[in-house]
Amino acid sequence: MDQTASHPHAPDVAFDGGDLDCGNGLLLLIRRHIDPLPRGGLLEIRSTEISVDDDLPAWCRLTGNELVSFLKEGKQRSFLVCKGRLEERAPAPPPVAAPAMSVPAAPRPARVPVAAPAIPALAVMGIGSWPRPRWMIDAMHAYVEGRLPEAAFQETADDAVRLAIAAQEKAGVDVVTDGEQRRDSYASFVASRLDNCQLIPLTDLLPLVDHPEEFEAELRALDIPAGDVRHPAVFGRLARSRPLVAHEVDFARTVTQKPVKVALPGPYLLTRTMWMECISDRAYDSREELSADIVRVLREELAELMDAGAALVQLDEPVLSEVVFSGAKSKRSFMCGALSESLAPEQELAFARDLLNAVLDGFPRERTALHVCRGNWTPDESVALSGSYAPLVATLAQVRVGAYLLEMCTPRAGEMEILKALPDDARIGVGVVNQKDPHVEEVDAVSARIAHAIDLFGRERVLLHPDCGFATFADNPICCTGSATDKLGAIAAAVARVR
Template sequence: MASDAPHDPPFRADHVGSLLRPAELLKARADRAAGKISVEELRAIEDASIREAVAFQESVGLQSITDGEYRREIFYSDFYFRGLGGGTVAYDPSSIDKIYFIDREGHKLPLLVPRVQARMRWHAPIHVDDFKFLRAATKRTPKITIPSPTIIHFRAGRENISKDAYPDIDLFWEDIVDAFHRELKALADAGCTYVQIDETTLASLSDPRIWEPMRKRGDDAQTLLLDTYPNVMNRAFAGRPAGLQLSMHICRGNNQSHWSAEGSYDLVADTLFNKIDVDSYFLEYDTPRAGSFEPLRLVPKNKTIVLGLVSSKFPELESKDSLKRRIDEASKFIALDRLSISPQCGFASTAPGNKISGADQRDKLALVVEIAKEVWG
């Protein structure tokens, strides 16, 4: 069950996790794909880059430390396809007319669509070695990010989940739930105390524009939003080890400064806050696309909210006054003591990263830390 502890973690100044990849790391990954360097050589460059990312996070004053997701191409692909196996993921040009990413100039990107050809099963710890490396690199709190148990189904649809591998979709869910039980236990056994679930499906299904493409593929969006997906999440998180703080990040898509959905939390708020068993929430709130703070009135007193008020998508630096006004506005619906602040998402959910500079990234994270000190002391 969700803990009674209001904070620590998440911290008053926190962040979602992914960071812009350094040019050397991007080149090394391309060189590895072309067969120019070995797995070991790529690993050494990843290790060095992660150590630098840790030092960077510490230097701006963050207390939760991630590996920047530097070992991943896409925020969810390592967990599912390197870890569980059974499929692949690729851009689907046909999605441009259905569910797609869009930026503020109106440019569109196709969706990354998973295709499941075989059973997706947990065979060994997926992110435990990542955690151990991270823990050895910092004296602060290491955080591991894991994609939501619903992401593959939402993005693939039944049409892209093999009926030979999964004649009954319940078997697919059983494999996913089992993987989460085993991975969360393995992380806790290794000493991990802070895990963040990156969840994009609930916010996406809160956008009515997405309902019709879902209907055409044979899914009822409202049933998935309020019943199927919350139930799968609770099954996946049930029985997690005591002492493992579980946060859930709610996102409307983040790919090279594009997003894929818009809409308030109103439709899903009661289900999200009162029926899904996690300890805290990182909520995207950087633009009007997320609606008002009013749904925060439904958050139970044993859960906390991290307000994602600083954009990781755009280079413009928010003003302190505007951020403090937003926090004050949110505190009308939930006690200030149960709030924190962060960027609204990671800076690089996919390896290319958002269209901002490293200096922008530093300024935004430093701003989050400064605001937290000035608001909460």
């Protein structure tokens, strides 16, 4: 774009990025200021960095925002960017202030602890996520972009949770989840709940990766616009001034009499997700320092979840599979948490084990679980990670958790017998239906898998579930609500037959 003598419109918000380039934090500052603007809102970006002349127009094209005008005087540059297209601009939009980095919430009243019901043997449950209605997804995007107030978003989510729990109860489960209806994905949602953290579109990470063309190809594998998938970015020291998921348990318990399970992204997953060069190193000197704050906020959350009456708190660590299996693939597979660099597998596994045990220390073991799978972003089995639990089982056995909820139905997961190496006093959750397969499994086949698990581990230790959630990413569910209900129903019918 040719420079002009002056901007044709006055900006609604302006900021000075100094000498930052797009790969060293400028895009994150842009995201902080542009997200609260309405469609058609104008942002002025001042910069002295020459590379921004080329990188910012490319970012605008990639994200669907319009570069309206460009000024330059000496080293000082000024870009006027419209959120969306200029023709969307209202006649006189009110000024929008940039969001504060951290606004601590008012102190919450102390909880009165609620007793959690016990989970029976051969209990049937989902892993966590459930397909969201289209109106829920629309509300989620509007909320993340600042177009929908918090109260309206939560009211919409309440309705979606009622539907998700009703469908699970219709299927005959013993333990329900709220379907993660309030989350954009199983892990990145924490950025919208923690202080000094923000969700940014994955497209904003393109300047931060070594091979942007390969990264773009990985994003295309999601089959959804990369701008709709968001990633946590850390701008300061993490703090928890409100619950991450305890409010989900609070509401779920008002609409069901069944035990409620809730999933939390594990500490290793969150550390790998949030530690990205040129972002988090502005707040933390190392990923170990970042992980200490992640452990602290997860322990605070776990304590509140125990008081809230969660029957089972599941820590999700699917990125452990990426640690040991991705080397066999020709290119890195997409998995939230696998975007940052890692050390050798043995070092990563030890780091993950220590983080998990630090979070779990002192909590009732029988109310905690660990979930591991091999990725759940697409129904295409050919691009998913593959391999038995052999390189993982020793690490899993050292995690002081009460239950393991593991992908087991697909041949990609190897033989069930290897799970005999897990502690005898832990419960074993076995995936007995494949949520990626549109075909609903026959009850006879599911019954056979359950009987095999009982032979290996004993009836009292076995829990039953799908291999993973039904809608890991809100915009890209693995299956529809009808199929999810039928698959849980097949497990329930098979358990009834075994019982």
